[in-house]
Structures are given as structure tokens and as C-alpha cells.
Amino acid sequence: MNNWNIKRLNGLAIALFLAFLLYSSPAIAAPTTAGAQLFEVHCAGCHANGGNIIRRGKNLKQKALQRNGVDTLAAVTEIVTNGKNNMSAFRDRLSPEEIETVAAYVLNRASENWKN
Template sequence: MSHYKHWKSWAIAIAAILLIWSGSLPAIAADATSNSVNGAKLFEANCAGCHPNGGNIIRRGKNLRKNTLKRHHLDSLEAIARKVKEGKNPMPAYGDRLSSEQIETVSAYVLSQAERDWK
């Protein structure tokens, strides 16, 4: 009988955790949508001049397409954020212009757009 009580306690605890977690899903979805919109705005204001639709008007072949990012080892959020922050000639560094949060947001936007082939 005590085994049953132990199992019942675990079941109640798991159910409570799932109930709490499921209640936060709308907030998580809203936050993701907000970050996507903010990422698009940051990209438009700071990046689209040289990288319209993920392209590159300055250096051919240095676009933001998925295969190009992978070829240059820039296919992770951390790698893109580092490039945005530090730059590399001819791309300027944005570490002094954007906050860390903004850099992370625009980097996530670039990565998500690359996954969608900028469509």
C-alpha cells in the first residue's frame, strides 16, 4: 500500500509541474513572436543596407544564406553574435552600437531567416 502512496505522490507532483509549465506556453510563444519582430526591426535598421534579404551587396559570396553560414562556421547563434559584435573587414563591429540583448536578438533573427531561406 505504501508503494501506491509513493507513486500517487509522484503522479500529483508531475501533474502539477505540467500544469504550471503548460500555463506558460502562451507567454513563451508571445515572447518568441516579440523577439522575431524586434530581430526584424534591428536587422532592417542595422544590417539590411548591406545584407538585403540575406544577400550581400559589398562582397559577393559572403551572404547570410544557410549554406554560406555553415561554410564559414557561422551557423550557430554564438558564432553569428560574435561576428555582429566584433565585425570583420569590411563588416563593421556593432558591439559598441547594440546592446548584448540586441545582438542576440538580431543574431537569432538571422539564423531563423537562414533556416527559412530568407522567405
């Protein structure tokens, strides 16, 4: 095996190792778990499975988030923090970190169409 192939294999091994660390790290899994727990306690009553029991068009599905201009972390965080129309504000109930965690969870689930 020549020197170039060895360097390529080493680079591939490092990339695989980093991917393993990224996807198996408890530190990465924790926000998703925390986001799911926060969502279940504070949001699922109105937004079960990304829906909306009050206003159907204001659900948490990807298309609706895009259509309503709420498809970024900053936008979701803003609405969770300050509320909007029928949506209650959570700034007095959740910390800024918790709000960002649940907002990231919502965007992640929306990107997966709220499927397990």
C-alpha cells in the first residue's frame, strides 16, 4: 500500500471516529431528550404530534412553519418566549435555555415530519 492510500485510510478512520462520537455522545442526546420532555409537559396539550388543537393552520409541521415564517431557531424561540395571538408566552415559566432547547426540538421534529 502506498503512502497516499495510508493517509486516505487514516483520514477515513478519523472521520468515522468523529461521526461515532457525534452521534453516540450523551451530551448530544441530552438536548433532544430534554426538549422532548419540555415539549411533553408544556406544549403537547395544544401541539400533540406537531398539530394545533386551537388553529389547524398554525401547527408545527415544516410547511406551516415555513409558510408562517417561523422556521428558524430564532423565530421559534421568539414565539415560545413572548407568545403570539392564541399562543401563550413561556418566558415566566421556562428559562431561556429551556426555551431554546424546546425550540430546537420542535424544528428537529418538524424536519422529520413528526414521525418517530
